[in-house]
Amino acid sequence: MSPLPAGSTIGILGGGQLGRMLAGAAARLGFDVVILVPGESPPAARVAARHIDADYEDEDALKMFAEACDVITYEFENIPVASIAHLTTLGADVRPGIKSLEVSQDRLSEKQFLNVIGIETGRFEPVDSVEQLKTALEAIGGDGLLKTRRDGYDGKGQVRVRSVDDLAAAYSQIGDAPAILEALVPFEREISVVIARGVDGQMAAYDPSRNEHESGILKRSTAPCGLPDDVISRAMDLAGTLARETGHIGVLALELFVLEDGTLLANEMAPRVHNSGHWTPEACATGQFEQHIRAVAGWPLGPVTRHFDVEMENLLGEEALAPPQSFAEGTILTLYGKRDAKPARKMGHAVRRTGRA
Template structure:
């Protein structure tokens, strides 16, 4: 595919905040954006040229969407793989492709894939019944995190369990669906590497951020992450390997646990722009949203030089209802246009520049 000219149309599967911010970046580069997402008025649909309001398995709507777009991407990993395959069968260019999507949708398959390409994870066991949960706990030392294999996010679909707990209740709490038990990893910190891979195979990686969670939800990301250059270089190599092995085009994120001795263990991947990279537009020469649009449009990737030290904080639920004047001078506020502030729901984020890059 030749690089898209300004005025071309980029389609986005999904209509949440990531799609909204991608649409803004695309518009700044001169592209029009079509959104495909069920729902009357999702956040991304209100800033795009055209909204296709249809279910992801609606083949007639997918055909119309494909005909209206020059290239198609996605903003979250639970788009049905079959829908992407159908778009490709119609001749649509979909970037990233189905492989990244397929690998990331099943926690068990994802960890098996990571291990197969030489990226270590913590220990894990598949769980499909209470009996298997009991055996998994024994294998992992009597304690672990029980997670659904599919669709859990932001702390949903998971429970911490140990030997002696009411395992039937824990399994029922996650819906009695196929699951995975992950060993508890004695990590010192968690980081994520947000990387972009272009259609030509070239990659650029943002500086890793250190991530802090609350209740299973990312609350804060800080750059720089405070690790040695050797550890950072190793983290980037792992992300580069993942991008290459999946044939990924666009931005992806690899979350990593950092052990006391600097060992890196992968937690999970996301085949898309990522919450832990929301600071990049305010701190780097090219932010993650522009970088993703550049990649899927076939443009050269932009430089990712970080000019500022930053802290990004998610605004959850009613935190986003604070009046803009309540934020300190220099705070950069982004709200997602969601119309209902549910508890724990990501409603926006703020970025604070804490000094020039290189300053400690």
């Protein structure tokens, strides 16, 4: 496909803050945006040219969506794979495509895939019953993190398991769902690499960020990450391998644990723009949202030069309701337009310059 000219229409499956920021980036490049997401007034729909209010599995709506768009992308990884397949049968060009989605929707399949393509992870075991959980706990050394294979995010769908006395309660807490037990990794820090891959295979990786979590939710990301150049280079290479092996078009993120000796172990991937890359629009020549739009539209990728050291902090719940003057001078705010400031809900983020690059 030739690069899309300005004035073309890009479709986005999903209507949250990532879709909202993607829609803004697309509009700045001259594209119209159509959002398909169920709900009367989701954040992304309020900044798009058109909103199709329908379920992701509504075939009539998918047909309407395909006919309205020149290319289609998605803002989160829980879009049904069958919906992407159906759009493809209708002749739609969907980017990143099915492979990245399939790999990332199931934690067990994801870790198995990462290992197959040469990206190491911590030890893990599949769990489908309390009895299997007991065997898995023994196999990883008696302490681990039990996670649902599907749908968990921001600390949801997971529970710490420390002894055989916890098994039944832990499995019940995740809804007796198919799960994975992960060994605890003694990491020194967590980083993520946000990388883009174009239709021509060109790739561009942002400087890795150091990530800090609170209660399972990313609270802040800082760049640079403070690691030696050789570790950074290996992290970028791993992200490049993932993008290449999935045939990904667009932006993806690879979260990595860094051990004391510099060993890198993958935590998880996200086949989309990522929370840990929210600092890039302010600090880099091309931000992750514009980069994703460039990639799916078939444009050349933009430069990812970082102009200054930076910290991004997520604003959770009522933190986003603070008056603008309460933030430090020079803080750049992005608010997501969500109606209800629920506790621990991501409502916006703040970006601060911390030094010269």
